[in-house]
Amino acid sequence: MARIRAAFHDPDGTRYGIPTYWWKGAPPGYATRRQLTAADLRPGGQPVAAQVLWRGVGGTRTAYLYRVDLAAPKRTATPAQRAAIGKALTARRTCPTCHTVRPYFIPRSLGECVDCAYPQEDAA
Structure with a gap:
């Protein structure tokens, strides 16, 4: 050994x-x-x-x-728990300013989607 x-x-x-x-x-x-x-x-x-x-x-x-x-x-999640998780994940993707559901999570550093945080870049 x-x-x-x-x-x-x-x-x-x-x-x-x-x-x-x-x-x-x-x-x-x-x-x-x-x-x-x-x-x-x-x-x-x-x-x-x-x-x-x-x-x-x-x-x-x-x-x-x-x-x-x-x-x-392993314990499996109940249908109610799965529904709650789905709602929570949707809430993380919903912009509080324009109320649009984005395909990405809203950055906590910005507090809103990228389009609402930097509107001048969209106009260019």
Whole structure:
């Protein structure tokens, strides 16, 4: 086992407090949040079960692992929630000055659409 791998190998958690593995060295049955999301799962309130440590840019990097067998299925949005999200996104594209729905989000720095913020450029 390489020295770097040996430095991060602590499967019983005596050195780091929780079971710790090296990069790509975790046993099956553990997954990161992104891996759970890709499998349409979520941690479901379970605590961090283990971690992966590796040397990266700026020092030691950490990825927390959760048990796959305790993961819950992802929740889906209700039709009312989807409708509310659609209305909120439409409101972000609606100019408060000219009340036109634009194909882009209204810049918060301007507070209105680009055409209303810079009317002299349209005339040219």
